[in-house]
Amino acid sequence: MNTLEAIFNRRSVRKFTQEAIGNEALHTILRAGMSGPSAINSRPWRFLVVKDPATLQKMADGNGSTAEPLRQAVLGILVLGDLERAIERAPEFWVIDASIACQNMLLAATELGIGSVWLGTWPVKEKVEAQRRLFSLPETVVPHSILAFGYPEASQKQLPSKGGYEEDRVRFEKW
Numbered sequence: 001m002n003t004l005e006a007i008f009n010r011r012s013v014r015k016f017t018q019e020a021i022g023n024e025a026l027h028t029i030l031r032a033g034m035s036g037p038s039a040i041n042s043r044p045w046r047f048l049v050v051k052d053p054a055t056l057q058k059m060a061d062g063n064g065s066t067a068e069p070l071r072q073a074v075l076g077i078l079v080l081g082d083l084e085r086a087i088e089r090a091p092e093f094w095v096i097d098a099s100i101a102c103q104n105m106l107l108a109a110t111e112l113g114i115g116s117v118w119l120g121t122w123p124v125k126e127k128v129e130a131q132r133r134l135f136s137l138p139e140t141v142v143p144h145s146i147l148a149f150g151y152p153e154a155s156q157k158q159l160p161s162k163g164g165y166e167e168d169r170v171r172f173e174k175w
């Protein structure tokens with residue numbers, strides 16, 4: 001699968017088999033996360049990898065009803081921002097950097113045949129605080145998103161493309 005195929009074929013997968021994800025695939029996904037661009041190369045991300053089903057349930061509890069896919073997932077990665085690495089002039093760039101890491105991980109999973117869905121956490125205060133409490137995070141480490149992974153259930157393997165190009169979202173040269 002080339003880059004464009006991964007970008008165009010990726011869909012959110014919300015139903016997973018219980019087949020485990022091997023350490024090599026996990027390492028590739030994490031490396032993809034750490035390979036994105038970041039403001040002044042600050043790399044302000046941290047990753048909390050969770051395979052324990054009981055912990056995945058607790059993460060789902062804290063992230064509200066839209067985090068249901070995590071209950072069936074075999075792997076969850078809590079993507080975090082490390083404020084100690086955020087750049088002084090514009091600390092909020094950490095949010096963008098963490099978002100790019102998320103998308104890179106979803107694309108890597110797509111290439112590996114692993115299904116995934118992004119579960120938003122930041123900037124919803126209750127969700128951020130729930131994950132912070134669950135893992136007793138230091139103040140300088142901020143929950144950003146949870147990514148749920150697993151091999152797709154049969155029904156999720158051929159999700160239709162959503163159509164892609166929207167002509168009216170693009171303007172050329174002038175607004």
Ligand SMILES: Cc1cc2nc3c(=O)[nH]c(=O)nc-3n(C[C@H](O)[C@H](O)[C@H](O)COP(=O)(O)O)c2cc1C
Pocket residue numbers: 010011012013014066067069117118119120121162
């Ligand atoms: C910031 C963000 C937060 C999201 N949060 C959730 C979520 O809580 N639950 C969920 O099932 N999907 C969530 N999604 C996935 C979107 O619903 C999904 O990407 C969108 O519907 C487009 O579908 P696609 O990913 O198949 O292209 C989130 C995606 C993003 C980028």
